[in-house]
Amino acid sequence: xxxxxxxxxxxxxxxxxxxxxxxxxxxxxxxxxxxxxxxxxxxxxxxxxxxxxxxxxxxxxxxxxxxxxxxxxxxxxxxxxxxxxxxxxxxxxxxxxxxxxxxxxxxxxxxxxxxxxxxxxxxxxxxxxxxxxxxxxxxxxxxxxxxxxxxxxxxxxxxxxxxxxxxxxxxxxxxxxxxxxxxxxxxxxxxxxxxxxxxxxxxxxxxxxxxxxxxxxxxxxxxxxxxxxxxxxxxxxxxxxxxxxxxxxxxxxxxxxxxxxxxxxxxxxxxxxxxxxxxxxxxxxxxxxxxxxxxxxxxxxxxxxxxxxxxxxxxxxxxxxxxxxxxxxxxxxxxxxxxxxxxxxxxxxxxxxxxxxxxxxxxxxxxxxxxxxxxxxxxxxxx
Amino acid sequence: xxxxxxxxxxxxxxxxxxxxxxxxxxxxxxxxxxxxxxxxxxxxxxxxxxxxxxxxxxxxxxxxxxxxxxxxxxxxxxxxxxxxxxxxxxxxxxxxxxxxxxxxxxxxxxxxxxxxxxxxxxxxxxxxxxxxxxxxxxxxxxxxxxxxxxxxxxxxxxxxxxxxxxxxxxxxxxxxxxxxxxxxxxxxxxxxxxxxxxxxxxxxxxxxxxxxxxxxxxxxxxxxxxxxxxxxxxxxxxxxxxxxxxxxxxxxxxxxxxxxxxxxxxxxxxxxxxxxxxxxxxxxxxxxxxxxxxxxxxxxxxxxxxxxxxxxxxxxxxxxxxxxxxxxxxxxxxxx
Numbered sequence: 001x002x003x004x005x006x007x008x009x010x011x012x013x014x015x016x017x018x019x020x021x022x023x024x025x026x027x028x029x030x031x032x033x034x035x036x037x038x039x040x041x042x043x044x045x046x047x048x049x050x051x052x053x054x055x056x057x058x059x060x061x062x063x064x065x066x067x068x069x070x071x072x073x074x075x076x077x078x079x080x081x082x083x084x085x086x087x088x089x090x091x092x093x094x095x096x097x098x099x100x101x102x103x104x105x106x107x108x109x110x111x112x113x114x115x116x117x118x119x120x121x122x123x124x125x126x127x128x129x130x131x132x133x134x135x136x137x138x139x140x141x142x143x144x145x146x147x148x149x150x151x152x153x154x155x156x157x158x159x160x161x162x163x164x165x166x167x168x169x170x171x172x173x174x175x176x177x178x179x180x181x182x183x184x185x186x187x188x189x190x191x192x193x194x195x196x197x198x199x200x201x202x203x204x205x206x207x208x209x210x211x212x213x214x215x216x217x218x219x220x221x222x223x224x225x226x227x228x229x230x231x232x233x234x235x236x237x238x239x240x241x242x243x244x245x246x247x248x249x250x251x252x253x254x255x256x257x258x259x260x261x262x263x264x265x266x267x268x269x270x271x272x273x274x275x276x277x278x279x280x281x282x283x284x285x286x287x288x289x290x291x292x293x294x295x296x297x298x299x300x301x302x303x304x305x306x307x308x309x310x311x312x313x314x315x316x317x318x319x320x321x322x323x324x325x326x327x328x329x330x331x332x333x334x335x336x337x338x339x340x341x342x343x344x345x346x347x348x349x350x351x352x353x354x355x356x357x358x359x360x361x362x363x364x365x366x367x368x369x370x371x372x373x374x375x376x377x378x379x380x381x382x383x
Numbered sequence: 384x385x386x387x388x389x390x391x392x393x394x395x396x397x398x399x400x401x402x403x404x405x406x407x408x409x410x411x412x413x414x415x416x417x418x419x420x421x422x423x424x425x426x427x428x429x430x431x432x433x434x435x436x437x438x439x440x441x442x443x444x445x446x447x448x449x450x451x452x453x454x455x456x457x458x459x460x461x462x463x464x465x466x467x468x469x470x471x472x473x474x475x476x477x478x479x480x481x482x483x484x485x486x487x488x489x490x491x492x493x494x495x496x497x498x499x500x501x502x503x504x505x506x507x508x509x510x511x512x513x514x515x516x517x518x519x520x521x522x523x524x525x526x527x528x529x530x531x532x533x534x535x536x537x538x539x540x541x542x543x544x545x546x547x548x549x550x551x552x553x554x555x556x557x558x559x560x561x562x563x564x565x566x567x568x569x570x571x572x573x574x575x576x577x578x579x580x581x582x583x584x585x586x587x588x589x590x591x592x593x594x595x596x597x598x599x600x601x602x603x604x605x606x607x608x609x610x611x612x613x614x615x616x617x618x619x620x621x622x623x624x625x626x627x628x629x630x631x632x633x634x635x636x637x638x639x640x641x642x643x644x645x646x647x648x649x650x651x652x653x654x655x656x657x658x659x660x661x662x663x664x665x666x667x668x669x670x671x672x673x674x675x676x677x678x679x680x681x682x683x684x685x686x687x688x689x690x691x692x693x694x695x696x697x698x699x700x701x702x703x704x705x706x707x708x709x710x711x712x713x714x715x716x717x718x719x
Binding site: 009013 | 678708
């Protein structure tokens with residue numbers, strides 16, 4: 001597949017296909033940075049006509065006969081991984097690794113060895129489930145995933161429980177933050193911003209935000225009091241060494257993923273290799289994070305990677321006892337505790353929203369988000 | 384090389400290539416499929432190089448002339464030969480590549496037949512070429528059959544085996560499998576299973592290409608919570624047998640379910656591998672069926688997705704209102 005286009009069209013109404021399903025009338029949905037990877041053609045097994053979107057919430061319109069936890073009229077946020085709640089992985093709260101929710105598991109096995117959970121609107125390899133950038137969506141395993149939202153909390157404060165808030169939080173949690181720890185976060189997009197805020201909540205001494213867009217670094221300072229580094233203006237490695245008393249950050253979070261950017265000839269080299277298929281993912285952020293991390297520290301990877309990478313500094317990992325942790329977020333595990341933090345006012349997720357558009361304006365939203373126009377951080381769509 | 388066979392020794396393993404006649408072991412020239420395959424691999428490379436580099440000359444030799452179309456076909460076939468050669472020489476037991484060679488030989492023969500009515504074709508040379516290809520086809524097929532021959536005893540038998548771990552007790556899983564109404568829910572190719580009596584049942588299936596198959600099957604061994612074996616009764620279009628075993632997995636991991644299936648396919652393992660080449664791998668189908676059995680037993684349902692149903696060509700049925708809008712990914716050149 002190659003890069004295509006985004007259009008808003010009439011689509012078949014979702015129907016209850018199983019007694020455990022629910023149909024949700026969507027009231028708010030968002031464009032995720034990982035949707036841009038689909039848009040740019042970096043995720044295989046997308047088909048023309050697939051409905052995008054995996055961050056959504058709305059009102060329950062219809063429930064299957066066996067659904068017990070939801071009733072018509074409930075207001076719910078839907079987590080992006082689809083999980084059965086019964087398999088060995090779900091029992092360990094590793095919901096994004098559900099063994100039962102991907103009907104196309106064989107496709108994922110060919111690329112990754114084993115299959116993770118099915119996801120909404122994220123390629124046929126991950127299930128072929130229509131996504132939530134739409135007016136209606138079918139939600140399988142409705143008793144397991146969706147979280148009921150109490151009246152009084154506006155959509156914009158809870159919508160991001162579907163993906164980016166828990167994803168950022170898990171990124172910080174995987175750092176096992178200790179007293180005095182300095183956490184560096186690559187990427188001050190929405191997920192990176194939530195990772196910074198979470199690191200602060202989990203007791204980090206200091207948080208360092210790394211990006212190249214001044215308006216995003218500005219948001220990082222405002223939201224989590226982070227110190228900021230623009231990697232186009234400084235020697236990043238030296239600057240991080242300087243900021244950490246020569247030790248390096250105790251943990252580094254990669255909130256960038258497979259379409260990383262960096263100045264210099266290596267960028268051109270990797271772009272060419274990616275274009276001709278010699279590697280699938282560009283990894284500057286991850287390489288830098290590994291080399292910058294203090295000895296014995298943790299590198300937490302929440303940016304999306306899909307396939308294979310080159311020039312991976314394994315020598316640094318082995319000889320400096322680094323721990324690499326990663327995963328698609330096990331959203332169901334974090335929704336309730338994070339909802340409580342929102343209710344208590346510890347986090348206001350709506351601060352990352354920069355644009356509010358109608359669903360019809362989605363193509364414009366994608367373009368703006370992709371090209372970082374108009375200081376775009378996060379686009380919310382209203383059907 | 385002379386082999387003295389001790390009396391009572393078993394010689395039914397075809398790879399040894401020994402014939403026993405009148406109690407005396409006769410040393411036959413052993414058919415070593417791996418050695419033959421390597422030879423055929425080098426042959427592929429040589430022929431492929433000639434086809435790619437000198438298609439016109441080769442066309443004259445085999446009597447099909449030197450038309451531009453013929454040269455193009457020859458070059459394409461040459462690339463195929465080179466790929467097969469590299470594949471065979473770099474794979475330890477290249478059963479699949481040998482099967483690919485069989486398919487390639489069939490394509491060669493088809494091309495020769497198509498070239499026959501052309502005015503430039505010389506009959507004498509054509510006959511020589513066609514009989515050479517036929518000879519190589521026989522050798523390729525034999526070699527592929529032997530290499531794929533892990534299938535076991537009967538010639539023309541394909542055997543498949545898969546395992547899956549399911550978070551339920553062996554007793555529950557046994558009951559789930561023994562309940563014939565469950566089987567069509569997780570076996571994609573099976574349309575219905577109707578119990579005839581305690582041990583016998585009538586099966587209906589759809590084969591690739593929409594072909595309908597029906598047969599009767601009988602349970603041959605039944606140990607609740609442990610093992611269930613069955614085989615098709617005489618009159619079945621494809622003779623088949625199978626066994627499912629349930630073994631306790633370590634700690635609280637549930638139960639390992641092991642399924643072994645045997646089909647007496649016309650053409651045996653080679654036919655099965657040709658099926659794999661066109662995307663109907665019986666092994667993968669067995670794996671997918673087992674995954675659906677796991678879904679059914681762990682969650683009480685078989686997971687469906689609109690897109691995934693489209694992927695396997697399942698009918699969607701029902702009304703299709705188009706009231707709501709959605710954000711669609713439209714890819715270059717891909718119509719829905």
